[in-house]
Amino acid sequence: MVHVNIFDTTLRDGEQSPGVNLNQLEKLEIARQLERFGVDIMEAGFPASSQGDFEAVRTIAQTIKNSSITGLARATKTDIDIAWDALKDAAEPRLHVFLATSPIHMQYKLLKSPEEVIQTAIDMVSYARKRFPHVEWSAEDASRSDLDFLVRIITKVIDAGATVINLPDTVGYTTPEEYGRMFRYIRENVPNIHKVALSCHCHDDLGMAVANSLAAIENGATQVEGTINGIGERAGNASLEEIAVALNIRKDKYNFTNNLVLKEIKRTSDLVSRFTGMLVPPNKAVVGKNAFAHESGIHQDGVLKNTLTYEIITPELVGVKSNDLVLGKHSGRHAFKDKIEQMGFHLLPEKLGEAFTSFKQLTDRKKEVTDEDLFTILTDIQTAVVDIKKYELVAFQVQYGSANLPTATVALTTPEGIRVETARTGSGSVEALMNTLEALIKEEIHLTDFRLSSIGQGRDALAEAHVKMTVNGSPVSGRGSAQDVLEASAKSFLNAVNRVFFTHNAVLKETAML
Helix, strand or coil, rough: CCCCCEEEECCCCCCCCCCCCCHHHHHHHHHHHHHHHCCCCCEEEEHHCHHHHHHHCCCCCCCCCEEEEEEEECCCHHHHHHHHHHHCCCCCCEEEEEEEECHHHHHHHCCCCHHHHHHHHHHHHHHHHHCCEEEEEECHHHHHHHHHHHHHHHHHHHHHHHHCCEEECCCCCCCCHHHHHHHHHHHHCCCCCCHHHHEEEEECCCCCCCHHHHHHHHHCCCCCEEEHHCCCCCCECCEEEHHHHHHHHHHCCCCCCCCCHHHHHHHHHHHHHHHHHCCCCCCCCCCCCCCCCCCCHHHHHHHHHCCHHHCCCHHHHHHHCCCCCEEEECHHHHHHHHHHHCCCCCCCHHHHHHHHHHHHHHHHCCEEEEHHHHHHHHHHHHCCCCCCCCEEEEEEEECCCCCCCEEEEEEEEEECCCCEEEEECCHHHHHHHHHHHHCCCCCCCEEEEEEEEEEECCCCEEEEEEEEEEECCCEEEEEEECCCCCHHHHHHHHHHHHHHHHHHHHHHHHHCCC
16 A cells, blocks of 8 residues: 655645634644644745744744644745744754746746746755755646656756655646646656655645545655645635545545544644634535535435445544533533543643633533533633733623614723723624724724634524734734624634734744844
8 A cells, every 4th residue: 555645734825815814823723733633744834924924833843743844935045044944943844845837937927938947946956955854846837837848847856856746736727637647647757756755736726626636646646735624725725634534435446545543634624714714614525514414304214224325424533523512510620621631632730720710601601511612712722812912801781772773882901901991883783892892992903804603503502703804904813702792703803903913022022032
């Protein structure tokens, strides 16, 4: 059996999804979960793109030990130097450097001749190998490149020291038959191809990213790149969870192994969805809430008699539990600590105490506490920003009725520690609340998106709100959860605003250290 390495780019390509804005703590929490999931290679970001991304990549590189951490770089010495500074403390540092090879990209974007592109690729791979033990070189837009040109440039970059060659379908243009043929052609015509691993990276613009990735594996790719939930630029990337389950369920066809822990799929999907604010569609393969639901009478009858009649994937395979009611108001600290460790969370003593307090407060208001509720509490605690000046909610009240003008009154403490309060109206209760919060905050705010969803089921389910906005011209997102939808809305609004202070403080701290 051939082993296939899993290259996760959720924290790089996935974060490039429109409206996604992860802070360093959220990136680190996702990285820890990806490590538990068993990914071989984790692309933590694009270090040269911003100070925030540099810091996140460096922190992940210093923390994660069971996955090889990589960062993206353009084919420039400056990008490569910055990437090395971010990744040099990793257990197994590697670099991912890319350069376009399609005629349209070389002519209109790079403004370079094919020979100039080849020389640039050689020079930058050689430069990178002076520091990095592993260098992945990507032929951007490979699926629209001339195959003979790919053979030439790949041969040269392997001689220059590349250890992985990636042939991405950058714009989601190709089909499984075409993509598989490209990999087969490269294997058969590049004389030194045996010295490197071949990697695939597919986008989903035509809905074929997973199928294309599987076709590449069948034709010699030993590394597959993708994201959790298929997030990414435009229509997204290949969904790693779908590829993993396909390789498992269809072992009769795909004679390949990998290191993924399939029971971690649901938790990984939930974490990425929560932090990015990108909700998983109910009909999403493998992780959608309808993936194991059966409404048709014929289907229900068949499943009751034998689950294999209509279920090719068991919920347990991907970590979906049929009954996750585990703790209640009489549960003690020891049981709570044991449960959260089973869920994969390891909290410092002070954060454990804070989480237990939040849990107890929830049991006073909610009869049944589920794994989903605990997951929400724990991710909030793990990614809570402390020791920065920020806006904090003191109290709020909303007056609303079918015959009354909705009015919200809010009290906040400002980053300077001053208590302020005011009231505003709106066409609805949420708008009145948002208008009031905006009036109390001195930053210039423009709300662009607002969404509400429930965590779990039942009338006492937690509400979760996600917002997107610009604060002083910078795009940010925020989330908040509470049993009351208005409280969740207020928390999400302030969470987004406070992210600006977190980012600003991180930059100031780094500047002071230099």
